[in-house]
Amino acid sequence: MVVKDDLSWSQEMSLGLKITFWIVVPLLVLGASILYLAENREAASETSYTLATVKRGELTLSVSATGTLSPLITVLVGSQVSGTIESVLADFNSQVKKGQVIAQIEPSLFKAQVAQEQANLDSARAAQEKAWVAVQDAQRRFERNKHLFERKMVAESEVDLARFDYDSALVEHKLRKAAVAQATAALQQAQVNLEHTTIYAPIDGVVLSRDVDVGQTVAASLQAPTLFTIAQDLSRMQIETDVDEAFIGMIREGQAVRFTVFAYPDQVFEGKLVQIRLSPKVESEVVLYNCIINVDNADLRLKPGMTATVTVEVERRHDVLKVPNAALRYIPELSSERLRALRKELDVGNHEGLLWVPADGDVKPLKVSVGLTADRETEVAAGGLKEGVTVILADQRKAPRKEQKTGVRLF
Structure with a gap:
């Protein structure tokens, strides 16, 4: 009797579990499907x-480019004569005045050349004076023979010979005179070469570079070697930048320019476009035009050679x-x-x-x-x-x- 009750309870539990499974599971699946479809519909529809x-x-149209800062006027100081540097009187960053001595080439050889040319000139002048004495002597003989011929005291051939000697003396004097001029020119050249052994500053400015040292030999046979590079005035500088041909029609002389440099990335400097050079250059099959921008550098913060990122203001509209x-x-x-x-x-x-x-x-x-x-x-x-x-x-x-x-x- 007990065994029978246990079997009935087990059967009832099994039946209850089956009913629960077939009711709950479909409901769970249905709920999950509805949630999935709702989320997808929301994702698909919501934008x-x-x-x-x-x-x-305010709206500003601009053209950008890069360029390099440089002084307005830069002079390369060279030597017109060859020789050994005896002294250097200027260095990097030196302030120099026009006419100031900045270097000296050893002058002894050039002094000897001046002395030699002076002696040649003295010799030529002496020869000229001697030739002039010969002219005067030939002239006196010619005049005397001409008077004697008028009195029938000498033959005509004597007069002709005296005339020939006189003319020859005149030509010889002219040759000696030309020799004096030639010797004078040679002396002047030697003196100029001697003067060129002293190197002077051609302008007021600052020395950007010094390319020689004491004892160094410079040779000016082919071209003048550069001894110094002098910038006239660093308080006024310029930027040389290249603008693409696609934008060159948008800019014109007189436009305002803003630029930055890597040394002062947070500061914006100002300049003015002063020249658009007509000579084009081609880089990587792109035609570029060189533009010059003047910059005020009164505080001397900008240095030659700095790279500038330039913005040329093309047009500005307000409100x-x-x-x-x-x-x-x-x-x-x-x-x-x-x-x-x-x-x-x-x-x-x-x-x-x-x-x-x-x-x-x-x-x-x-x-x-x-x-x-x-x-x-x-x-x-x-x-x-x-x-x-x-x-x-x-x-x-x-x-x-x-x-x-x-x-x-x-x-």
Whole structure:
């Protein structure tokens, strides 16, 4: 009797478990499916945007380039004669005045040449005086023979011979005179060479480099060796920069320039574009034009050779509405027909574009006139467009992320 009751209880428990399994498990599966579908539907339907607002303010269009700082006037001081450096009287960063002695070449050889040419000149002058005495003697003999011939006291041949001696003496005197001039020129050249052994500063300025030492031999046979490099005035400098031909039409002489250097990254310096040189140069198949920018360096903070990152201000507009450039490039996911229709409505020749603004979970287009375009922002104008209007820059979808389909470009 006890065994029978135990069997009935076991059967009832087994039946209860089966009923529970077939009821609870389907409910769990159904709930999980509903949750999964709801989450996927939310992920698929919910879209967020990167937004920006229309702002009012100043807009500047500029052209950027890099260049090198250099003094306005730089003079390479060389030697016109060869010799050994006897003394150096200027060094790096030395302030020098025009006419100041900055180096001396050993002059003994040049002094000897001056003495030799002086002796040659003295000899030539003595020969000239001797030739003049011979001229006077030949002239007296010619005059005497001519008077004697008039009295029939000498033959005509004697007169002709005296005339020939007189003419020969005159020619010899001219030769001696030319020899004196030649000796004078040689002496002057020797004196100039002697003077060139003393090296003077050609301008007021500062010595940027010294390329010789005492005892060094300089040879000026082929070209004048450089001894010093002198900058005239470091308080006024210039930047030489190369501008691409694609932008050269946007700049002109007289435009304001801003630039930075690596030594002072947080400071912006100012300059003025003074020259656009017409001679082009080609680098990597790109045509470049050299532009000169004058810079005030009264505090002497800028050094020759520094690399300058230059920004040439092309145009500036005040109190205009502007949006990020990305706002005009944004295209929502629309049908091809819709995009083609929008594109036909735009007058690209009159610089029209589209902005997209969020509206009740969707987006709507806003036609605008596009003005000045700078590096990051663009001037826009449209009826009813005001400061603070929200525009779309890009789509941002929740996971799972799907790539946005590429639509037809509007412009």
